[in-house]
Amino acid sequence: MQNLRHFPVIALSLTFFSILAFSFSQNQQYNEEKNFEGSSDLVNLEYHMGPVLASSINLYIIWYGRWNAKHQSTIRDFVYSFSSPAQYPSVADWWRTVRLYTDQTGSNITNNINLSGEFYDFKYSHGRYLSRLSMQSVIKNAVTASPGTLPLNYHNGVYLILTSDDVQVQDFCRAVCGFHYFTFPSIVGVTVPYAWIGHSGIQCPGMCAYPFAWPAYSGRPPPRTNGGNNIMSAPNGDVGTDGMISVIAHELAEVSSNPLVNAWYAGDNPIAPTEIADLCLGVYGTGGGGGYVGVVYKDSWGNGYNLNGVKRRKFMVQWVWNPVKRRCFGPNALD
Numbered sequence: 001m002q003n004l005r006h007f008p009v010i011a012l013s014l015t016f017f018s019i020l021a022f023s024f025s026q027n028q029q030y031n032e033e034k035n036f037e038g039s040s041d042l043v044n045l046e047y048h049m050g051p052v053l054a055s056s057i058n059l060y061i062i063w064y065g066r067w068n069a070k071h072q073s074t075i076r077d078f079v080y081s082f083s084s085p086a087q088y089p090s091v092a093d094w095w096r097t098v099r100l101y102t103d104q105t106g107s108n109i110t111n112n113i114n115l116s117g118e119f120y121d122f123k124y125s126h127g128r129y130l131s132r133l134s135m136q137s138v139i140k141n142a143v144t145a146s147p148g149t150l151p152l153n154y155h156n157g158v159y160l161i162l163t164s165d166d167v168q169v170q171d172f173c174r175a176v177c178g179f180h181y182f183t184f185p186s187i188v189g190v191t192v193p194y195a196w197i198g199h200s201g202i203q204c205p206g207m208c209a210y211p212f213a214w215p216a217y218s219g220r221p222p223p224r225t226n227g228g229n230n231i232m233s234a235p236n237g238d239v240g241t242d243g244m245i246s247v248i249a250h251e252l253a254e255v256s257s258n259p260l261v262n263a264w265y266a267g268d269n270p271i272a273p274t275e276i277a278d279l280c281l282g283v284y285g286t287g288g289g290g291g292y293v294g295v296v297y298k299d300s301w302g303n304g305y306n307l308n309g310v311k312r313r314k315f316m317v318q319w320v321w322n323p324v325k326r327r328c329f330g331p332n333a334l335d
């Protein structure tokens with residue numbers, strides 16, 4: 001899986017599951033870092049013969065814990081933006097890069113992501129501390145509990161568990177911001193891909209809501225939107241939620257290109273694959289990498305963003321690896 005650095009101060013590594021992982025070190029040499037924004041021969045992304053998500057995805061969100069309705073609607077609008085037109089460069093334009101990945105039958109990843117159901121686990125069915133494995137029990141509960149049961153869709157379902165800011169998750173904030181994997185028949189009854197992403201707002205925005213927050217102990221100033229003295233502010237008004245948006249995009253790109261962890265990844269070790277979004281952590285625009293987000297936009301309030309969504313929403317989403325151009329890419333690229 002992965003052992004990836006994106007800026008000099010942040011090293012990401014994916015362990016065991018396919019996870020978005022962070023660790024910090026102040027004194028890394030810049031030349032140890034790989035900036036994948038430029039084309040790189042060092043990347044050995046390979047196809048390992050497994051499936052990609054080529055059929056329309058029915059996405060089911062499990063809202064775990066106590067969620068703010070405004071934050072939920074930001075996330076819903078982001079999900080709607082994958083398959084709906086919006087001003088260029090849009091979230092759907094961003095997804096075009098993900099669509100370049102195919103399986104051995106030549107089928108591309110789908111362009112259709114439909115939010116097909118939501119489950120409100122507001123009673124914290126498995127407590128306020130979740131292990132990685134217990135995510136599968138959270139899904140099991142959501143497909144069996146009543147009322148509000150989600151269908152158990154093993155044909156083209158993907159389950160997205162989103163935990164509220166008061167929920168602790170194994171390795172969250174210490175090593176990971178989100179991960180994707182698949183369920184085991186012994187727990188859920190079937191094998192179905194899923195992803196978890198945590199709201200880092202009160203726990204660790206400096207680790208999981210980059211570039212809207214920056215770890216105080218990193219010894220570096222936060223990134224700015226051209227000039228100003230302030231940290232880049234979040235386009236939808238909540239650092240934790242706006243930070244989650246990019247992690248949701250990251251995990252959706254990876255679960256689609258590597259749903260059973262046997263399709264698209266780099267590296268020799270399937271236990272720690274480097275996947276298509278891991279290669280581009282911290283890169284949001286042309287020139288990004290090494291602690292610089294790259295060339296992005298600023299809305300009329302000065303908030304940073306790089307993609308448009310439905311309802312005139314703006315989002316800040318990291319780039320993914322483009323297998324044709326052989327570099328990190330997003331629709332806001334200048335070249």
Ligand SMILES: *[C@@H]1O[C@H](CO)[C@@H](O)[C@H](O)[C@H]1NC(C)=O
Binds near residue numbers: 096100108324
């Ligand atoms: C499907 O993937 C191939 C290989 O990357 C690419 O050439 C083609 O344009 C893709 N099709 C779509 C609709 O994205």
Ligand SMILES: *[C@@H]1O[C@H](CO)[C@@H](O)[C@H](O)[C@H]1NC(C)=O
Binds near residue numbers: 114117
């Ligand atoms: C998309 O999801 C909605 C529920 O939100 C459902 O009514 C509709 O049938 C779904 N569309 C497709 C094409 O699956």
